[in-house]
Amino acid sequence: MLFSKWYGRWAVLLLLVGCTTHQESSPFQDFASFDQTRISYSDEGHGPPVVLIHGFISNGSMWDKSALKHELLGAGYRVIIPDLRGNGRSDKPQAAEAYQHDAEIKDLKLLADHLDLRAFRAVGYSRGSIVLAKWLTQERRITKAVIGGMGADFSNPDWDRRIAFADAFSGRAELTEMTRGAVEYAQSIGADLKILGHLQDFQPVTTLDELQQIDQEIRVICGNEDLDNGDPYELAQHLPNAHVSIVSGDHNQTYKQENFAKSVMEFLEK
Numbered sequence: 001m002l003f004s005k006w007y008g009r010w011a012v013l014l015l016l017v018g019c020t021t022h023q024e025s026s027p028f029q030d031f032a033s034f035d036q037t038r039i040s041y042s043d044e045g046h047g048p049p050v051v052l053i054h055g056f057i058s059n060g061s062m063w064d065k066s067a068l069k070h071e072l073l074g075a076g077y078r079v080i081i082p083d084l085r086g087n088g089r090s091d092k093p094q095a096a097e098a099y100q101h102d103a104e105i106k107d108l109k110l111l112a113d114h115l116d117l118r119a120f121r122a123v124g125y126s127r128g129s130i131v132l133a134k135w136l137t138q139e140r141r142i143t144k145a146v147i148g149g150m151g152a153d154f155s156n157p158d159w160d161r162r163i164a165f166a167d168a169f170s171g172r173a174e175l176t177e178m179t180r181g182a183v184e185y186a187q188s189i190g191a192d193l194k195i196l197g198h199l200q201d202f203q204p205v206t207t208l209d210e211l212q213q214i215d216q217e218i219r220v221i222c223g224n225e226d227l228d229n230g231d232p233y234e235l236a237q238h239l240p241n242a243h244v245s246i247v248s249g250d251h252n253q254t255y256k257q258e259n260f261a262k263s264v265m266e267f268l269e270k
Contacts, residue, residue, distance in 0.1 A: 028089060031114045033107045037098065040089035041082040041111060049078040049117055050268070051108075055126030055149070055255075057186050057196060059088025067261035068123070075265065080120075082111055084131065086195040099198040105135050112141055119143050121268055125255040126229075127203070130154045134204035136214045146264050148221045149251055151230025152238065157205045161229070170197030211238040218242035219267040221260060223249030 027042040042060060050072055052063045060081035063069045072079050083090040084104050093099075108131070112120070119141055124132030125148040133154070136145055153159050167173035168183050171193070175183055186196055218239050222232040224246050236242040245267075247259040254260050 030089070031111065033085070033103075033110050035098065035103070037085050037093060037103075037107070038091045039082060039085060039107050039111060041080060043078070043080050043115070045073045045076070045078045047076040047078050049080055049115075049120040051112075051120060051122045052079065052081045053108075053122065053124040053128035053132050054081070054084065054087070055128050056199065057182065057189075057191055059083045059090075061088065062125075062255070066256045067258045068255070068264055071261045071265055075269070077268075080111075080115065080117075082108065084128075086192070086199060092192060092195055094194060096198050096201065099195075099202040101202075102134060102204050103202075104131050105138060105204060108135050109139060112139070117141060121145065123148065123264060125149050126251065127199075130206075131204055133206040133211065133214075136216060136218075137206060137210050142216055144217050144219075144268060146219050146221060146267065147235070147242075148255055148260065149223070149226055149229065150220070150235065151222070151227065151232045152208075152235040153230030154203075155206055155208050155211060155235075155238070157207070162200055162203055166197055166200035166203075169193050169200060208238050211235075212240060215240055219245055219263065221245045221247060221254075221263050223247060223251060223254035225250040226254060 027044045028040060029043060030038045030040040033039050052069065054060050054062045060083045063081050069079055085107055086092050086099065121144045122132055122142050123146040129147040129150040132145060132147060136142060153161065164176065164179055165182065168175055168179035186193060218241060220232045220236045220242055228251060232244050236244045245263040247254060247263055249257055
């Protein structure tokens with residue numbers, strides 16, 4: 001009887017310890033955003049926080065393949081990576097209304113509130129840079145930011161490239177040489193084309209006038225084979241406190257590379 005009681009208490013203790021260890025070892029958490037959409041994020045490391053924002057037809061796990069994440073953690077930064085709504089582990093609402101009115105920016109602001117971030121740095125790449133640019137117009141807690149893989153074209157509300165991809169993913173237009181590869185890739189990984197269409201339809205737009213109001217220090221980083229989204233130097237001209245770093249690489253590879261990580265780290269640590 002005594003053995004039975006002792007064994008039962010010990011088993012409960014082991015179970016509790018096991019549960020606690022599992023929770024502490026998992027970097028994935030989530031919170032309910034303004035419309036109750038659950039936004040997932042990972043939170044790893046200790047030290048000055050850096051938020052990494054992923055690109056299109058992707059999610060936060062894209063940064064796991066990058067040299068940058070490992071460099072940041074190795075240098076003592078806290079790395080926070082959200083899955084933007086409609087992507088990854090986050091909820092995937094089907095209604096167009098869930099993506100309107102800069103919903104992704106509201107999610108990111110609430111994530112910073114949720115984590116009680118008083119000051120932090122942020123890095124975006126590709127569509128993540130488009131989201132970050134808009135966030136910078138509303139967020140004073142960001143002290144430095146990296147806009148990767150982008151030129152100035154996203155500042156145009158009628159950007160033909162955005163409209164072409166929105167129409168392609170929404171099924172409103174036949175596929176073209178420009179859009180076919182992206183749509184076929186999305187299909188190959190089981191991505192939700194309807195949601196991807198919403199993300200293009202309601203992609204944040206930061207006009208040139210709005211860019212000129214951003215006074216945080218910015219580094220614009222692009223690969224030397226990556227000009228599909230406009231001229232990075234033109235973008236930097238409209239940001240009062242920005243400069244450009246050109247590294248070798250194309251749009252799909254640059255963010256993973258050591259040269260991209262090196263440029264980001266030099267900028268964050270200077």
